[in-house]
Amino acid sequence: xxxxxxxxxxxxxxxxxxxxxxxxxxxxxxxxxxxxxxxxxxxxxxxxxxxxxxxxxxxxxxxxxxxxxxxxxxxxxxxxxxxxxxxxxxxxxxxxxxxxxxxxxxxxxxxxxxxxxxxxxxxxxxxxxxxxxxxxxxxxxxxxxxxxxxxxxxxxxxxxxxxxxxxxxxxxxxxxxxxxxxxxxxxxxxxxxxxxxxxxxxxxx
Amino acid sequence: xxxxxxxxxxxxxxxxxxxxxxxxxxxxxxxxxxxxxxxxxxxxxxxxxxxxxxxxxxxxxxxxxxxxxxxxxxxxxxxxxxxxxxxxxxxxxxxxxxxxxxxxxxxxxxxxxxxxxxxxxxxxxxxxxxxxxxxxxxxxxxxxxxxxxxxxxxxxxxxxxxxxxxxxxxxxxxxxxxxxxxxxxxxxxxxxxxxxxxxxxxxxxxxxxxxxxxxxxxxxxxxxxxxxxxxxxxxxxxxxxxxxxxxxxxxxxxxxxxxxxxxxx
Numbered sequence: 315x316x317x318x319x320x321x322x323x324x325x326x327x328x329x330x331x332x333x334x335x336x337x338x339x340x341x342x343x344x345x346x347x348x349x350x351x352x353x354x355x356x357x358x359x360x361x362x363x364x365x366x367x368x369x370x371x372x373x374x375x376x377x378x379x380x381x382x383x384x385x386x387x388x389x390x391x392x393x394x395x396x397x398x399x400x401x402x403x404x405x406x407x408x409x410x411x412x413x414x415x416x417x418x419x420x421x422x423x424x425x426x427x428x429x430x431x432x433x434x435x436x437x438x439x440x441x442x443x444x445x446x447x448x449x450x451x452x453x454x455x456x457x458x459x460x461x462x463x464x465x466x467x468x469x470x471x472x473x474x475x476x477x478x479x480x481x482x483x484x485x486x487x488x489x490x491x492x493x494x495x496x497x498x499x500x501x502x503x504x505x506x507x508x509x510x511x512x513x514x515x516x517x518x519x
Numbered sequence: 520x521x522x523x524x525x526x527x528x529x530x531x532x533x534x535x536x537x538x539x540x541x542x543x544x545x546x547x548x549x550x551x552x553x554x555x556x557x558x559x560x561x562x563x564x565x566x567x568x569x570x571x572x573x574x575x576x577x578x579x580x581x582x583x584x585x586x587x588x589x590x591x592x593x594x595x596x597x598x599x600x601x602x603x604x605x606x607x608x609x610x611x612x613x614x615x616x617x618x619x620x621x622x623x624x625x626x627x628x629x630x631x632x633x634x635x636x637x638x639x640x641x642x643x644x645x646x647x648x649x650x651x652x653x654x655x656x657x658x659x660x661x662x663x664x665x666x667x668x669x670x671x672x673x674x675x676x677x678x679x680x681x682x683x684x685x686x687x688x689x690x691x692x693x694x695x696x697x698x699x700x701x702x703x704x705x706x707x708x709x710x711x712x713x714x715x716x717x718x719x720x721x722x723x724x725x726x727x728x729x730x731x732x733x734x735x736x737x738x739x740x741x742x743x744x745x746x747x748x749x750x751x752x753x754x755x756x757x758x759x760x761x762x763x764x765x766x767x768x769x770x771x772x773x774x775x776x777x778x779x780x781x782x783x784x
Contacts, residue, residue, distance in 0.1 A: 360682055360775050379774040384688035394683025396697075405687070446687055 315371070316482045317386070317450045319357065322365035327352035329365060332501055334450065337476055339483045341493040344503035350486045351391065353503065354452045357484065358388035369449060387448030391455050393439035395427040400438060403427075406445040415471045416441065417464060432459040440468065444475060451475070451483040457492065469495050522732050534559065576645045585643045589652055593622050596660040603664050606671040606781040608768050613782075616768065620761035621663055625655045628753045636745065654725065654746055655753045658710065662754035663761045666706025670765050671781050673698055681776050691770040699762050706758035710751050717747060 317334040327349025334340055342350050356363035359374055359382055367374040367386075374382055397403055401423040413420055416437045422430075430438065436459045443451060451472065457465035469492065476483050487493050493500050537559050541552035576584055597618030607613045629652045633639065639647045674681065677698070684694035717723055725746055729739035771777050 358686060359773055360685060362771070362775065362777075375773075380685070380688045380690045383686055388686050390679075390682070390686070392679055394679035394681070396677070396680040396684060403683075403687075442687065 316369070317357075317484075318366075318368040320366040320368075322353065322356050322363055322367060324349065324352045324356050324361050324363045327356070328504065330501070330503065334482045334484065334499075336480045336482055338499055339473065339476060339485055339496045341496045341500045342484060342486045342503060343488060343493065343500065348503040350503050351454055354388055354390075354454055354484065354486065357450075357452055358383055358386055360388070384446050385449045386452065387443040387446055387450070388452040389439050389443045389454065389456060391458065393435050393442075395430075395435070398426055399423075400425055400427055400430065403438075403442055404445055406447075408441045408445050412441055412444065412471065416467055433461070433464065436460060437464065437468065440472075444471075447479070449479075449481050451481065453483060453485045455486050455488065457487070465492065466495070473497075573645070573649065576649065580641075580645055582641075582643050585645050585648055588645075588649060589626075592649075592652060592656055593618065593625070596621055596625075596656045599660055600664045600667065604668050604671065604782075606668075606675050606783070608667075608671060608765060609780055609782045612768055612780070616761055616764045617663060617667065620757050620764060621656065621659050624753045624757035624760065625652065625659055628749050628756075629655055632745070632749055650725075651746075651749075655749055658713075658750045659753045659757040661709055662706040663757050665709070666702045666758040667761050667765050669705035670698065670702040670762055671769075673701065674769050674776070675778055675781060678776060678778060685774060685776065691766070691774045691776075695766050695769070699766055702762045702765075703755075703758055706762070707755060710754045714747060714751065717743070723747075 315333050316336045319330055319332050321329045321331060323329040330353055332340060342353070344350055352361060355361035356365075357367055359367070359379055369377070369382070369385055377385075395403060401407070404423070407423070410420065413422075418434065418437055418441075422434065422438070427435075436456060440453065440456055453472070456472075457468050460468060472483050472485070473496070475481060485496055487496070537555060541555040544551045544555075572588070576588060597614060600617030600621065601607050601613050604613070608616060629648070632651060633642045633648055637647055637651075642648075674695075681694050681698070685691070713723075723743050723746070726739045726743040729742060730736060768780060769776060769778075
């Protein structure tokens with residue numbers, strides 16, 4: 315078992331159990347506000363949560379947080395860019411074949427971040443996470459800003475990474491067609507499982 | 520030269536200037552008269568009170584009373600540091616970080632100046648100890664306040680950027696390296712400006728006071744240089760400590776960015 319979640323819950327997401335075997339992709343869907351992003355944040359250990367997450371049998375709490383996040387890479391819906399140029403955000407340069415697979419020109423790496431389109435940001439954010447060589451990749455709607463051609467290319471790239479590296483991915487997707495493309499593993503999150511405290515509606519950031 | 524005495528009438532004449540300013544603003548429809556009056560009355564009462572306290576303190580010249588006065592000044596300065604924050608660290612941590620970083624540096628540096636450099640007899644002579652501590656506290660309070668304010672406000676605004684770095688496997692220290700350096704710069708800018716302006720653009724208050732009281736200009740200048748060094752060191756070390764403690768409070772034991780520990784406006 316590559317990744318195992320036991321009763322993982324946050325203040326804004328219901329308890330979730332699942333297991334993930336190497337070489338597979340689990341797609342997650344559910345209404346807006348059901349806590350999908352919060353679940354991914356808990357799996358990457360960037361939000362306080364209850365329950366247990368294990369990577370190859372090792373508990374999240376038994377690993378240093380930065381070590382865990384390198385192995386369980388999370389790409390949020392909104393990617394963060396802190397330096398001026400794109401390349402400054404990469405510890406390892408992405409291979410030419412990865413850039414080609416997502417139709418990204420190589421000179422884009424030297425470009426200033428502010429010149430990137432939202433689709434380019436999204437594709438570069440996934441590449442940035444892949445160059446860290448994660449065992450599990452957590453993707454929050456990674457094709458939301460992509461056209462159909464690039465969305466298919468993204469699914470292809472993630473599937474081939476997962477198979478070649480014996481890794482796994484969790485992919486939040488609203489599209490049934492996309493989920494079918496990713497394989498038969500899927501999980502629906504129900505907002506009804508969370509009881510919002512009075513005057514405090516659950517929300518996705 | 521003896522200090523010219525100021526009568527109550529002299530001070531009232533100066534107060535009339537502020538009152539005139541308030542009236543002009545009132546006529547222009549800027550309702551600042553109230554704040555000006557309250558601020559002026561408050562300032563007068565505070566200073567008269569501290570004058571009385573200092574008078575009896577100087578007569579007693581006893582280590583216990585001097586320490587008590589120093590503690591009260593420190594506690595008030597600690598409160599002022601947190602009071603001016605836009606996104607203060609919540610709870611006693613916020614007050615504690617300001618108070619601890621200011622207290623440790625201001626106390627160490629004041630004691631060093633009294634015992635090693637100035638050497639009055641006894642070393643806690645209130646005429647030296649209290650104004651010295653006051654000048655150091657007043658300046659570190661501003662510096663630490665600015666540094667912490669920059670730290671918490673920028674962290675609040677850069678959540679996505681900081682988390683992006685954590686997500687790529689950086690430690691909390693790595694993810695906040697620039698943020699901490701910028702916060703230190705923000706805390707030290709007033710001090711750097713003060714150093715650059717000293718003597719050329721502004722005649723510092725203490726030096727002016729000593730000259731008015733009849734001290735020789737070169738003696739007054741030496742004291743002023745000493746104070747400038749003390750203030751700069753206290754402000755720098757105090758801001759460093761405050762930023763270190765504040766940045767640690769921004770993250771929990773799993774290196775998660777915990778902006779829920781910051782208060783609102």
